[in-house]
Amino acid sequence: LRSFWTTCxxxxxxxxxxxxxxxxxxxTVDLDLTTMIRRVDPRFLSVTIDASLAEEEKFMKLLxxxxxxxxxxxxxxxxxxxxxxxxxxxxxxxxxxxQDSLAxxxxxxxPPGLEKHLKExxxxxxxxxxxxxxxxxxxxxxxxxxxxxxxxxxxNCSGLDLIFGLNALxxxxxxxxxxxxxxxxLRYCESRNYRMSWELGNExxxxxKKAGVRVDGYQLGLDFxxxxxxxxxxxxxxxxxxxxxxxxxxxxxxIDIMQGFLKSGADAIDAFTxxxxxxxxxxxxxxxxxxxxxxxxxxLKTRDVLEKVDxxxxxxxxxxxxxSSAYGGGAVGLSDTFVAGFMWLDKLGLGARLxxxxxxxxxxxxxxxxxxxxxxxDPLPDYWLSLLYKQLVGPEVLRVETRSGSNRxxxxxxxxSHTQRPGSVTLVSMNLSGRSVRISIPVLVSSSSxxxxxxxxxAPGKEGxxxxxxxxxxxxxxxxxxxxxxxxxxxxxxxxxxxxxxAFSLAFFVFTDARATACQGRGRLR
Ligand SMILES: *[C@@H]1O[C@H](CO)[C@@H](O)[C@H](O)[C@H]1NC(C)=O
Ligand SMILES: *[C@@H]1O[C@H](CO)[C@@H](O)[C@H](O)[C@H]1NC(C)=O
Ligand SMILES: *[C@@H]1O[C@H](CO)[C@@H](O)[C@H](O)[C@H]1NC(C)=O
Numbered sequence: 345l346r347s348f349w350t351t352c353x354x355x356x357x358x359x360x361x362x363x364x365x366x367x368x369x370x371x372t373v374d375l376d377l378t379t380m381i382r383r384v385d386p387r388f389l390s391v392t393i394d395a396s397l398a399e400e401e402k403f404m405k406l407l408x409x410x411x412x413x414x415x416x417x418x419x420x421x422x423x424x425x426x427x428x429x430x431x432x433x434x435x436x437x438x439x440x441x442x443q444d445s446l447a448x449x450x451x452x453x454x455p456p457g458l459e460k461h462l463k464e465x466x467x468x469x470x471x472x473x474x475x476x477x478x479x480x481x482x483x484x485x486x487x488x489x490x491x492x493x494x495x496x497x498x499x500n501c502s503g504l505d506l507i508f509g510l511n512a513l514x515x516x517x518x519x520x521x522x523x524x525x526x527x528x529x530l531r532y533c534e535s536r537n538y539r540m541s542w543e544l545g546n547e548x549x550x551x552x553k554k555a556g557v558r559v560d561g562y563q564l565g566l567d568f569x570x571x572x573x574x575x576x577x578x579x580x581x582x583x584x585x586x587x588x589x590x591x592x593x594x595x596x597x598x599i600d601i602m603q604g605f606l607k608s609g610a611d612a613i614d615a616f617t618x619x620x621x622x623x624x625x626x627x628x629x630x631x632x633x634x635x636x637x638x639x640x641x642x643x644l645k646t647r648d649v650l651e652k653v654d655x656x657x658x659x660x661x662x663x664x665x666x667x668s669s670a671y672g673g674g675a676v677g678l679s680d681t682f683v684a685g686f687m688w689l690d691k692l693g694l695g696a697r698l699x700x701x702x703x704x705x706x707x708x709x710x711x712x713x714x715x716x717x718x719x720x721x722d723p724l725p726d727y728w729l730s731l732l733y734k735q736l737v738g739p740e741v742l743r744v745e746t747r748s749g750s751n752r753x754x755x756x757x758x759x760x761s762h763t764q765r766p767g768s769v770t771l772v773s774m775n776l777s778g779r780s781v782r783i784s785i786p787v788l789v790s791s792s793s794x795x796x797x798x799x800x801x802x803a804p805g806k807e808g809x810x811x812x813x814x815x816x817x818x819x820x821x822x823x824x825x826x827x828x829x830x831x832x833x834x835x836x837x838x839x840x841x842x843x844x845x846x847a848f849s850l851a852f853f854v855f856t857d858a859r860a861t862a863c864q865g866r867g868r869l870r
Contacts, residue, residue: 372784373751374760375744377769377860383702384739385503385661387730389692389730390423391416391708391716392666393547395430395509396473398491400729403469403710404481406462407498408454412709412827418731418829420503424710425665425704426589427509429477430553431487431546434511436529437486450503458677459721466710467719473711474673480554486535489532496538498569505541507587512545512567513555523569527574534580541585543665544571548621549591549598561604564589565612568605569747572612585614590665593620594648602652610657615701617665618649622687625670625679625713630809633683634776634848636752639690646698663702664695666851674714682725683809684714685850686774689729693757693772696741718812725799725814728821729850732797732832736770736852738762742862744771760863767859770852775845783843794843795834799850809848 388404397403405573406412416424422614422780454462476482492508499506510529514522533540544567545559552558568588575581591607592598606616620642623632632638653660669679669687678684688705695703705726709717710715716727723731740760761768773783814821817835824830834854845851 356497361527363438368780369749370784371751371754371783372747373727373747373756374747375769375771375786375789376744377789377858378862379743380865381697381743382739382741384741386739387422388696388702388739389419389733390425390427390702390704391504392418392427392704392706393495393709394432394707394711395426396428397471398434398487399430399485400469401487401491403462404491404494405454405458405467406466406709406721407494408452409721410453410457411823412717413498413502414715414827414829415446415721415723415727415825416498416502416504416708419734421611422504423507423702423704424499424502424504424708425507425509425543427507427543427546427666428706429546430482431509432511432513432555433482433550434485434487435514435524436532437488438528438532439488449497452497452501463720470719472814474767477673482554486822492533492538493536496533496536496540499540503808505545505716506538507541507585509543509546509590510571512548512559512564513551513557515559517556519559519563521570523570523574526571530574530581534578537580539584541784542571542575542581542585542765543587543617544568545588546590546666547592548589549601561601561606562590562608564601565605565607565609565824568609568612568733575734582730585611587663590612590617590619593618593645594652599652602649603656606653606656610660613660614658614662615661616649617654617663619666620645620664621668621671623670623675625672625675628670628675628678630678630806632685633678633687635777636755639687639694639755642691642694643698646695650699652733661701662699663689663704664700665704667691667703668704668706668714670714676713677810678852679712679714680718681810681812682683682754682814684726685729685799685814686776688726689733689772689774689850690755693755696759697757718737723821723823724812725801728814728816729799729827732799732816732852734762736797737760737772737862738770740863742860743770754783756783760860761854761856763800763854763856765856766864767861768854768856769858769860769863770854771843773843773845773851773853775847775849775851784845789855789858791839792857793839794837795854795856796837797832797834797852797854798845799802800846801848
């Protein structure tokens, strides 16, 4: 067997820290290239903006920064969900003084002086928001046409599909949803010809904690049905998407909410949404982020939700409508660093395989430390990981199985490649261990050329895991300028039968001539 150790032109990539391979584990895997297990939505990797950005309307202007537009645009196609706790406190209050139509995308650029100012203020605003979250004291927020215009322009100019989360806490005396404010908003959006889709309510399971209002699942399903009726009366929104109920992960009374909601609301929605976080941001550790048990906890929960939905509404799409590593705004010093990539990439791999159709990452930019783009609007390691995923991983999920040497710290997922080259496959792999592992792949695949994309921290060891910088094949990733991203190029390896990875790395192997029959289909022609 020929190993890349002897043939790889960039051998330094594959050496562990002391340059030896004495402790390497061997692992043999089977790749099934003939069967597509399932196909996810082309927008599988999607992103969110938390509604807290709109608590003070001026911060919505940050979305006109050329830098954030460039970063968002590179993730297209994707959904952009606008929602979160504060969506259920937001009331549309049009100023009705006629606003100018928005200029073209190019003319929207935020002046650099204003951007600097807003970024400084945003840092202070985050402290205020955190305080509110800790005390669970939320006040009613008014927003005007400006918030909607900026949000829509951002989505549209970046090629993202906007989902707007409506306030479900506006209630009438009989406890049913009062749709009158939503109706005003829908009519405004229609008058502007804004193509978008809708949600209603965020984590209804905690309405009581946040607002002292209890809404059961069955009532919420009726409210969604009401919203669907409103949409069907609109030419523009008759065929638009409606997603919900954005409930927390399944346990306790959330299960009642899910089941009650499905009874009365399943027909109203295009996809069932739930939220998932692995850990609590306030008491988690670096070890948690690398713990295979914690990563595997997604499996049971996902299966649980899929089962419950399938029972009532077979075939209904199930999405993670909001998800990240740690709740409570993320874990400071972890959720925004290299190590967060293990939870993120594993969620994408596992989620696609288990049966989720879309996974929306909380957040693209703004609130908390789980953002993809930091408060200076610079991309963090998980942004680069998302970008690589978009460029390399297609929607068709294939099977990869470990034949021998199974190791829970090495995690593998297989998809058709996101490429026009038919038959090409991408192996997604993660090495959560500090030990070297060699993966042997079947001859059929190993005779293919391989493009390798290895992401590593810019610093070695544990310290490096908490770095906010990341290297691709040894080179630090940075934007070229505010409007230009670098070319993410792989390292071409000659055909061979072993793949090796450095410790604590995330990698994509693209087998360009694997001739996978599962990846030849007509659906792949773009
Ligand atoms: C719904 O809300 C609107 C606006 O606040 C109010 O005028 C109306 O009376 C409410 N309707 C019901 C049935 O409570
Ligand atoms: C959305 O963007 C396209 C160009 O990308 C533009 O032609 C269209 O007018 C925009 N639509 C709205 C409603 O802003
Ligand atoms: C995992 O990390 C170890 C530690 O350096 C490395 O030697 C090994 O090759 C890696 N294995 C895989 C499959 O990435």
